[in-house]
Amino acid sequence: xxxxxxxxDFGFLLMAARWTVLLSLAAALGGGVLGLAIAVLRIVxxxxxxxxxxxxxxxxxxxxxxxxxxxxxxGLPLFGLSVDAWTAAVVALSLYSSAFLGEIWRGSLxxxxxxxxxxxxxLGLTYRQRFSHVVLPQAVRISVAPTVGFLVxxxxxxxxxxxxxxxxxTRASQIMTAATFAPLTVYLAAAAIYFVxxxxxxxxxxxxxxxxxVAR
Amino acid sequence: xxxxxxxxxxxxxxxxxxxxxxxxxIEEGETVAVIGRSGSGKSTLLRCLNALxxxxxxxxxxxxxAVTSPDADLNRLRARVGMVFQSxxxxxxxxxxxxxxxxLKLVRKMxxxxxxxxxRAMVGKVGLADKLQAYPDELSGGQQQRVAIARSxxxxxxxxxxxxxxxxxxxxxxxxxxRVLEELAREGMTMMLVTHEMNFARNVADRVIxxxxxxxxxxxxxxxxxxxxQTPELKAFLAAVLH
Numbered sequence: 327x328x329x330x331x332x333x334x335d336f337g338f339l340l341m342a343a344r345w346t347v348l349l350s351l352a353a354a355l356g357g358g359v360l361g362l363a364i365a366v367l368r369i370v371x372x373x374x375x376x377x378x379x380x381x382x383x384x385x386x387x388x389x390x391x392x393x394x395x396x397x398x399x400x401g402l403p404l405f406g407l408s409v410d411a412w413t414a415a416v417v418a419l420s421l422y423s424s425a426f427l428g429e430i431w432r433g434s435l436x437x438x439x440x441x442x443x444x445x446x447x448x449l450g451l452t453y454r455q456r457f458s459h460v461v462l463p464q465a466v467r468i469s470v471a472p473t474v475g476f477l478v479x480x481x482x483x484x485x486x487x488x489x490x491x492x493x494x495x496t497r498a499s500q501i502m503t504a505a506t507f508a509p510l511t512v513y514l515a516a517a518a519i520y521f522v523x524x525x526x527x528x529x530x531x532x533x534x535x536x537x538x539x540v541a542r
Numbered sequence: 543x544x545x546x547x548x549x550x551x552x553x554x555x556x557x558x559x560x561x562x563x564x565x566x567x568i569e570e571g572e573t574v575a576v577i578g579r580s581g582s583g584k585s586t587l588l589r590c591l592n593a594l595x596x597x598x599x600x601x602x603x604x605x606x607x608a609v610t611s612p613d614a615d616l617n618r619l620r621a622r623v624g625m626v627f628q629s630x631x632x633x634x635x636x637x638x639x640x641x642x643x644x645x646l647k648l649v650r651k652m653x654x655x656x657x658x659x660x661x662r663a664m665v666g667k668v669g670l671a672d673k674l675q676a677y678p679d680e681l682s683g684g685q686q687q688r689v690a691i692a693r694s695x696x697x698x699x700x701x702x703x704x705x706x707x708x709x710x711x712x713x714x715x716x717x718x719x720x721r722v723l724e725e726l727a728r729e730g731m732t733m734m735l736v737t738h739e740m741n742f743a744r745n746v747a748d749r750v751i752x753x754x755x756x757x758x759x760x761x762x763x764x765x766x767x768x769x770x771x772q773t774p775e776l777k778a779f780l781a782a783v784l785h
Contacts, residue, residue, distance in 0.1 A: 348631035370701035376737065401736060423684050430729070440629045441627065441629055442633065444594055444627070444631065445627065445632075445633070447594060447617075447620060448592060448594065448620055448624075448625040448627075448694075449620065449644070449649065449650040449693070449694070449697065450617045450618065450619075450620040450621025450622075450645060451617070451644075451645060451648055451649060452617055455648050456647075459644060459648065460633055460644075464633075464634065464635050488784065538635070
């Protein structure tokens with residue numbers, strides 16, 4: 327039964343896009359918390375922790391996200407641990423995000439010039455005060471643009487979870503295409519929704535950068 | 543007791559000896575200019591005084607704190623010894639006012655209102671009262687350096703260290719910064735400054751220290767030292783910088 331693509335079908339895509347947004351948020355949150363831990367492990371002066379973090383980052387960055395999704399979704403059941411598509415998607419995307427966010431944030435911390443640490447020290451600030459009042463606020467400002475840039479990647483990468491059967495925007499578009507046989511219309515509509523999501527993020531990032539008085 | 547006293551202080555970076563046994567005392571109210579070629583150890587000497595660099599040998603007491611003793615409270619030392627850098631090093635994410643207030647609140651434990659009052663007074667003193675709410679990147683180099691001086695003075699230090707603070711400035715901005723230093727010297731602030739401004743050293747400093755190869759090579763009243771250098775090294779240095 328083939329029918330035309332109608333407004334109600336666009337509504338169906340929008341409802342599915344909800345899951346794209348939720349999955350992105352969950353990945354950003356999970357990846358953010360884990361990423362912070364990775365950034366810390368990467369810079370603390372304890373060599374084995376640094377090696378662990380570097381190994382983790384290389385493992386995650388050096389393998390495709392799709393592979394990580396498959397390992398979690400199809401691999402774990404082989405060991406008697408069955409996971410549903412949502413859980414597999416959230417865990418895989420969080421792990422994936424943590425490796426990248428961790429490196430972005432480590433880089434941002436190290437991008438704050440040594441001179442700023444010294445200026446804080448010369449005023450008698452303790453190490454913690456230098457970190458939290460001088461270096462961290464500057465690192466946060468430096469990290470806004472690359473962090474949001476990566477979040478845009480996350481939004482788009484959620485589409486890979488369609489391949490483990492998670493019904494987000496891309497999977498919904500496949501279903502809709504099968505029903506209407508109007509792939510061009512359906513996928514253009516999906517692309518438009520992705521664009522609105524990603525563009526809003528980039529726009530918010532620019533506003534935030536202006537507000538935070540990012541050092542030029 | 544002298545405000546600063548060093549005995550046989552040695553500083554090494556790895557195997558490289560930068561300070562080869564410095565013995566020196568500075569009295570309260572003195573303005574001491576440190577001159578010498580780049581690499582002679584003058585900036586390192588200054589940075590050792592507030593423990594931004596650790597020394598390897600010798601004894602050093604600054605502003606009543608035995609810096610070389612293992613349990614020295616370095617943050618307390620630094621709160622007593624102000625330092626201004628060549629590259630200003632203002633905090634770019636904070637306004638002029640908040641740059642000055644930060645250490646007053648965190649280190650001196652002042653209330654925000656008290657700190658704001660001190661900030662207004664100090665920034666006014668360097669002639670920038672109208673820039674309190676400006677961010678550092680909205681100021682010229684000379685203005686940023688004056689704010690850096692105000693930020694340091696606000697802590698009411700026992701002495702001030704100035705590390706080539708006019709070297710990064712455009713020539714037309716040097717004067718406004720030097721005028722602030724002159725006023726400080728007149729008020730009796732104890733100051734030690736590494737400088738390439740020989741006229742300033744002659745006219746404002748009481749005393750000049752010439753560093754050469756990690757040692758204090760000549761040390762004396764500024765007029766005398768600069769008019770009548772005793773060693774061939776200082777003669778050659780002065781000939782080079784004064785053309």
